[in-house]
Every structure is written in structure tokens, then in C-alpha cells.
Amino acid sequence: MKNHSILQARNITISFGGLRALDRVDFDVRPRETVGLIGPNGSGKTTFFNVISGIYKPDEGEVWFEGENVVRRKPHEITKRGMARTFQNSRLFWQLSILDNVIIGMHTQQKGTLFDVIFRYDQTKQELRRCAEKAREILSYFSQELCDKCSGLVVDLPQGDRRRVEICRALASNPELLLLDEPSAGMSPEETDKLMEDIGKVKEKYKDISLIIIEHDMVVIEEIAQKVIVFNYGKKIAEGTFSEISKNEEVLEAYLGEES
Amino acid sequence: MKRLTKRFSAPEEEREHVKDRLGSILFLFLIETAFFGLILLFLVVEGIIPVFSVILGTILLSYLIKRFESVNDFLQSLFNCHKRVAILWGMIFLLALPILLHKSPYLIHILFLAGLYAALAIGLDFQVGSTHLVNFATAADYGIGAYTAALLSVKFGWSFWVVLPLGGVAAALFGFLLGLPTMKTKTYYLSLVTIAVGLVIYLLLNNFAWTGGPNGVSGIPFPRIGSFSFGSSLLIFGIELPFQANFYYLILILVIIEFVVAQRLYHSKIGLAWNAIRDDEIAAECQGIDVTGSKIMAFYTNAFFDGLAGAVYAFNVSFISPENFTFMLSVIVVTMVIVGGMGNTAGVIFGAIIMTLIPEKLQVLQTYRLWVFGLIILLMLLVRPKGLFPQKIRQYT
Numbered sequence: 001m002k003n004h005s006i007l008q009a010r011n012i013t014i015s016f017g018g019l020r021a022l023d024r025v026d027f028d029v030r031p032r033e034t035v036g037l038i039g040p041n042g043s044g045k046t047t048f049f050n051v052i053s054g055i056y057k058p059d060e061g062e063v064w065f066e067g068e069n070v071v072r073r074k075p076h077e078i079t080k081r082g083m084a085r086t087f088q089n090s091r092l093f094w095q096l097s098i099l100d101n102v103i104i105g106m107h108t109q110q111k112g113t114l115f116d117v118i119f120r121y122d123q124t125k126q127e128l129r130r131c132a133e134k135a136r137e138i139l140s141y142f143s144q145e146l147c148d149k150c151s152g153l154v155v156d157l158p159q160g161d162r163r164r165v166e167i168c169r170a171l172a173s174n175p176e177l178l179l180l181d182e183p184s185a186g187m188s189p190e191e192t193d194k195l196m197e198d199i200g201k202v203k204e205k206y207k208d209i210s211l212i213i214i215e216h217d218m219v220v221i222e223e224i225a226q227k228v229i230v231f232n233y234g235k236k237i238a239e240g241t242f243s244e245i246s247k248n249e250e251v252l253e254a255y256l257g258e259e260s
Numbered sequence: 261m262k263r264l265t266k267r268f269s270a271p272e273e274e275r276e277h278v279k280d281r282l283g284s285i286l287f288l289f290l291i292e293t294a295f296f297g298l299i300l301l302f303l304v305v306e307g308i309i310p311v312f313s314v315i316l317g318t319i320l321l322s323y324l325i326k327r328f329e330s331v332n333d334f335l336q337s338l339f340n341c342h343k344r345v346a347i348l349w350g351m352i353f354l355l356a357l358p359i360l361l362h363k364s365p366y367l368i369h370i371l372f373l374a375g376l377y378a379a380l381a382i383g384l385d386f387q388v389g390s391t392h393l394v395n396f397a398t399a400a401d402y403g404i405g406a407y408t409a410a411l412l413s414v415k416f417g418w419s420f421w422v423v424l425p426l427g428g429v430a431a432a433l434f435g436f437l438l439g440l441p442t443m444k445t446k447t448y449y450l451s452l453v454t455i456a457v458g459l460v461i462y463l464l465l466n467n468f469a470w471t472g473g474p475n476g477v478s479g480i481p482f483p484r485i486g487s488f489s490f491g492s493s494l495l496i497f498g499i500e501l502p503f504q505a506n507f508y509y510l511i512l513i514l515v516i517i518e519f520v521v522a523q524r525l526y527h528s529k530i531g532l533a534w535n536a537i538r539d540d541e542i543a544a545e546c547q548g549i550d551v552t553g554s555k556i557m558a559f560y561t562n563a564f565f566d567g568l569a570g571a572v573y574a575f576n577v578s579f580i581s582p583e584n585f586t587f588m589l590s591v592i593v594v595t596m597v598i599v600g601g602m603g604n605t606a607g608v609i610f611g612a613i614i615m616t617l618i619p620e621k622l623q624v625l626q627t628y629r630l631w632v633f634g635l636i637i638l639l640m641l642l643v644r645p646k647g648l649f650p651q652k653i654r655q656y657t
Binding site: 053055074075076079080084085087091092093094095096097099100103104105107108110112114117118121124125128129132151153169173 | 539540557
């Protein structure tokens with residue numbers, strides 16, 4: 001069931017204990033599309049990300065990614081197929097350097113078995129060097145300063161830079177679909193502006209990439225999302241352009257009405 | 261091949277530079293030789309008070325060096341500039357050690373033991389240091405390697421050089437099987453599983469008739485190269501070295517090989533994957549890392565090296581029994597990794613060496629070994645959880 005969609009989720013249902021976190025959710029993403037996913041806290045947005053990236057298996061439903069049913073696959077297999085993500089609380093490799101974090105993002109593209117590493121180390125070394133170069137390239141595309149101090153530990157970075165490194169790490173695997181989970185969380189207005197610039201840069205450099213962005217900041221969503229999907233209590237309650245959903249009564253009642 | 265001289269506009273500049281360079285190399289020699297002298301002193305000195313003084317003196321010295329940044333940095337840069345020379349000189353010292361100690365077979369023997377523990381510690385570092393899989397079954401891998409090599413030799417007469425890799429393979433197979441439960445268990449539970457399995461292996465060795473039961477395997481012959489037996493003394497530069505020197509050189513080669521392999525693993529996608537799993541397993545999985553597969557790989561690579569060490573041990577002591585492969589041994593090796601430095605190969609070698617040599621020099625500690633090791637683990641985890649030499653950040657030129 002390809003249907004010109006890069007991602008197709010149908011009837012996704014998952015419960016934790018007695019709580020229904022997702023209830024018969026359908027979701028489509030087309031190539032080169034940027035989808036905004038919004039909804040109140042606890043409406044199932046991150047859970048949805050966890051289902052499509054393979055961390056959770058849904059109780060019901062199917063997920064097609066690039067035309068293949070991936071609902072039973074493990075996260076690392078799904079990443080190999082071209083999906084990358086960031087996390088709500090940046091899950092970086094804290095005891096490693098910035099450069100190492102991005103290099104690990106390229107894991108799926110590194111060849112080299114145990115045998116190669118031990119007995120054909122020259123090859124391994126070359127490959128690693130190439131990866132380091134590519135990693136620096138990705139970092140410098142977003143921030144030359146970050147690239148210059150790439151031997152530092154990520155744990156020493158401020159919030160904005162941490163997000164940036166996480167995005168670079170996700171991009172390092174050359175994904176077709178990038179999931180961003182509340183990238184602007186904990187950011188000041190200036191940092192959020194920089195973030196929007198960065199996302200713009202992502203779309204510029206990776207022209208074929210599709211994005212799903214979970215966000216609470218409506219400014220970000222309005223600016224970059226071509227399509228917006230709204231969740232509430234695990235159900236999809238609206239889908240459309242930003243202006244369409246911002247006039248939708250159910251959405252206003254559930255979400256936008258509570259902010260101002 | 262590094263250029264020994266840079267190109268300079270004026271010949272005087274070049275001469276000055278060469279003089280500076282020679283000067284700093286000479287200084288490096290002096291410092292290294294002083295350090296080797298300290299090691300020799302520690303090995304040779306007898307009696308509680310002298311030994312304690314040397315230990316305390318060394319601790320004080322290291323503390324002072326750490327304290328004064330400039331001294332620390334200077335020594336670091338000196339070493340980095342002339343890495344090859346420093347390592348060469350170190351190698352020469354290690355090779356010459358048995359010659360310097362040829363009057364004391366006992367000292368050469370404990371250096372051999374230190375080497376065995378270093379071999380075990382390097383392997384365990386893949387799990388405890390790089391991946392944070394706390395494995396308490398080192399004694400099991402070690403024992404399986406030792407018994408495999410010993411039994412094949414005693415029952416079928418196979419040569420040491422054939423049973424050595426077989427011991428490693430047998431242990432690796434066991435390590436692979438031990439790693440399978442990692443699919444379902446995490447951290448603390450995994451450690452419990454390894455403790456249990458270690459005990460099971462001990463009980464099996466004790467109860468099977470074909471392993472000799474509590475009597476173990478005796479009559480393991482010395483390795484031979486052609487007509488030369490490892491049980492006979494070695495003649496080098498006209499000096500007769502006791503037979504322990506043969507085993508010392510054997511374990512030295514093994515440790516060097518292991519060190520190189522460990523470094524290669526560290527600077528590769530495998531080492532990076534292990535560290536990623538340590539820092540955040542879920543995020544690692546989402547980068548495309550097969551977490552289960554990587555963990556299992558850590559188990560069997562560790563086990564392989566333990567098995568090799570076990571085979572060497574068996575052929576050194578000529579007689580092995582289940583009592584040589586108890587839980588206590590696993591705890592000791594874990595301690596060495598924690599003390600030496602998690603994720604730092606040179607660090608764990610250092611940890612293994614000092615934790616072998618110091619108890620040997622301070623015989624009085626032997627009765628309180630479990631006590632002391634427990635205390636050390638506690639102290640290290642409280643004060644310096646990453647070990648004396650924490651993991652170094654990878655550099656990419």
C-alpha cells in the first residue's frame with residue numbers, strides 16, 4: 001500500500017495498563033512534506049513517535065514506511081530503513097564528545113565487521129576518518145562554532161546546542177523521514193528563532209526529507225508546517241493547514257483555547 | 261615515518277632545533293628511567309614498612325604531579341611529542357625486566373601473574389568499562405579456557421599451541437551463551453545472572469568425573485617450541501633466566517596483542533556502539549545500533565581473551581582444580597577494572613598490575629583479601645567512580 005506516502009499509519013491503538021494512549025490513529029506523511037503534530041500534554045504525541053520508530057509495538061494497527069510494513073520491526077532496523085528521530089529530553093551520549101555523537105549517527109552506514117576491525121584496521125581507520133569529516137561538515141552547516149569545539153563533551157553544552165547536536169546526529173544517517181520531538185522545549189525566544197532557522201536549513205540541504213514535528217510553540221508550527229495534525233486524549237481530532245485547524249472548534253476547545 | 265628534522269631557512273636554526281629535540285628526548289629518557297627505577301625498587305624491596313613507604317611515596321608523587329597543572333601538562337606534552345621513543349624505551353624495559361630480576365624467580369612469577377590479570381582485565385573492560393555490563397563470570401570463562409586446554413593436552417596429547425586458541429574458542433562459545441540472557445535482562449539482573457552462572461560452572465567442574473572433579477587436572481606439560489621446553493631456563497646474553505621468564509614473555513606478548521585489539525575495537529564503530537549503549541540504550545538503538553548483538557559481542561570477545569589467559573595459566577601451574585576459578589577471582593578482576601579506569605585499556609592494565617603486586621608485597625593483607633577488595637570497590641565508587649584513569653576522549657586528526 002504505497003499511495004505516494006512515505007509513512008502510513010493505520011488504526012494505531014495502544015494501551016498502557018487501563019489507559020488508552022492512542023486510539024485508532026491514522027497518519028500520513030508524503031515525501032518532502034513537513035507535518036506538525038500538536039495537542040495537549042498527554043495526548044499521545046510522543047507515544048505515537050515511539051510506535052512508528054519501533055520502540056513500542058501497538059496493540060492494533062499497521063505502520064508502513066517506504067512501502068514496507070514495519071510495525072513488528074525493532075528500532076535499529078527501522079532506522080536502517082531511513083527514519084531518524086530526536087527526543088523530548090535530548091538523549092545524547094553524555095560521556096562522549098560532540099563529534100562522537102554525530103559519528104554514531106552514521107552507524108548504519110559504516111561497514112566493518114569484528115573481523116575487519118581486528119585484522120583490517122587500516123580500512124576501519126580510513127572509514128572512521130571519513131565519518132569524522134562528514135560529521136564536521138554537518139555540524140559546521142549549522143554552526144561553525146559548534147564544529148570548532150566538537151572534541152568537547154556534549155554534557156558541557158547549553159540547551160540550544162544540545163538540540164542542534166541531536167539534530168545533526170539524526171541527520172547523519174541520511175534519513176528520509178525525520179521526527180523532531182518538541183525541539184523548542186526549554187528554549188528562549190532567541191533560541192527558538194535559531195531553531196527555526198536550523199529547520200529551514202535542514203529542508204534546504206536535504207531537499208527530499210520529510211519531517212514530523214511535535215511542538216507546543218504555535219509560532220514554529222505556523223511557520224514551517226504544511227500540514228497540521230491535532231491529537232487529544234489519544235485520538236486524532238483534526239487535520240489540515242494551520243489556518244484550517246486554528247479555526248476548528250474542537251481543536252480550539254481542546255487546546256488552543258487553553259493557551260491564548 | 262616522522263621527519264627527524266624540519267626544513268629551516270638557516271643552518272644554525274636547524275642545529276638549534278635538533279639540539280632542542282635531542283635535549284627533550286634525553287629528558288624523556290631520564291624521566292622514564294627514573295620511573296622504571298621506582299618500579300624496580302617497589303619490586304625488590306622487602307618488609308612492610310619499606311613497601312608502604314614506596315607506595316605512599318608514589319601516591320604522594322602522583323598527587324603532586326596532578327596538583328601542579330604545569331608539571332602535568334609538561335609531562336603529557338613531552339610524552340606526546342616523542343610517543344614512539346617513549347613506547348620503545350618502555351618495551352625495552354619490559355623485555356629486560358627478567359634479566360634485571362634474574363636472581364629472583366619469585367618476582368618474575370608475580371609479574372607473570374600480573375600479566376595474566378592484565379589480560380583478564382582488558383577483556384572485562386569491554387563489558388564493564390565500555391558497555392557497563394557488569395559481568396561477574398570472568399572465572400567461568402577463565403576456567404573453561406584452562407580446562408579445555410588442559411584436558412585436550414593431558415587426554416589427547418595435543419600441543420600447547422593448538423589447545424591455546426581452542427581454549428579461547430571454547431570460552432568464547434560459553435561467553436556467547438552467557439550473553440543470550442541479555443536480550444531479556446538489564447543491568448543488576450544481568451549481573452545476578454552472571455554470578456549464578458559462574459557458580460554453576462564451578463559446581464559443574466567440581467562434580468563432573470571427566471573434569472577430574474575436585475581433584476582437577478594434573479600433569480599438564482610445559483609448552484614446547486621445538487626441543488625447547490618452557491620448564492627449562494632461558495639463556496640470554498650469557499645470563500641464565502629462570503623458567504618463569506618464559507611464561508613472562510609469553511604473557512607479555514599476549515597482553516600486547518590484546519592491548520592492540522582493544523585499542524582497535526575502541527576506535528571503531530564497535531567501540532562507539534558499546535559506549536553509546538552505555539550512555540543511553542534507547543537512543544543507541546534509534547541510531548541503528550543492534551543493541552543485543554553488540555552486547556553479546558562484548559560477552560564473547562571478553563570470553564575469548566579470558567580463555568586464552570586460562571590456557572596459559574593451566575600450562576604454567578601444571579595442575580588446575582575448580583578452586584582456582586571461584587567467584588572471588590571474578591570480583592578481583594571487576595575491582596581491577598573499576599580501580600584502573602573504565603573504558604581505558606592502559607588504565608585497567610595499570611589497575612591489574614598494582615592490584616596483583618601490592619597484595620603480593622604486603623602478604624599480611626592476604627587473610628583480609630575479601631575485606632580489602634570490598635573496601636576498595638566501595639571507596640573507588642564513592643570517590644572516583646570512573647577509575648584512576650578515566651576514559652579518554654577520542655581524537656580524530
